[in-house]
Amino acid sequence: MGRGWRPVLVGGAVVVCVFALAEAQVFAPSQPAAAPTATGDVGRGQTVFRENCAGCHGDAGQGGVGPQLAGSGLDAGQVTSAVQQGRGVMPAGLVSGQEQADVVAFVVSISSPSQ
């Protein structure tokens, strides 16, 4: 085999390594240990929601590109898990820290089936 194939072979080996690393997800976040309660601020969460989530879920969580959240019955644990792990086309970690707590509180507040 000619020397000219070396870049292709080494590059191919790198592709295989990257794919294996991606499949392993070595640093994927751990699952929440228990369903947390919504401890964030609903008002601030609404602002965070409009900035980061409304593009897909609608301003009031009525749905759009993403699923409807209003009246969906999601609890804090499910919302936290979706934000941290991602779900479907939604990437993980769109918000984090206090913003995550706030947006979880807001989503839980609109998720009540009675809303």
Next chain:
Amino acid sequence: MLVAGVAERYTDLVTTVFSSPIAMKAWFATAALALAGVQVITAARIYGRVNFLPERGPTVARVHRWSGRLAFVCTLPVFFHCVTILGFQTPDARVAIHSIVGTFLYGVFVAKVLIVRDRSLPSWALPTAGLTLASLLLVLWLTSSLWYFTTVRFGF
């Protein structure tokens, strides 16, 4: 999941500057794409394909090399989050294309670096590898940063 807590610490670190890891990645990928554009333009100047740059000498070559190095550095935090935390995913066409193309990025990068150092290869090999690499970066940007800026938010 092999190592617990790394993703959380990474997020804490990133959010000292950006609103989220996704926002960080969108901007770093944008920087990498802009630098890739500099790479393409300076390479075209080196090959004599464009004439609007002031000279064809060492300055253009230096700009070409450093823009490439900086572009590579800009991809590293994105690579870390995409590959080691999110992993290979195919929930829809956008994410599937992003995952597949992203898997090839560093392979093509390594091939291009090897081609640069091998003067025995045909003259078309290097521009082909360089344009392929720039094209992959463009597709990755279109399927991630552009989606983020237009669908989620345009901000840090």
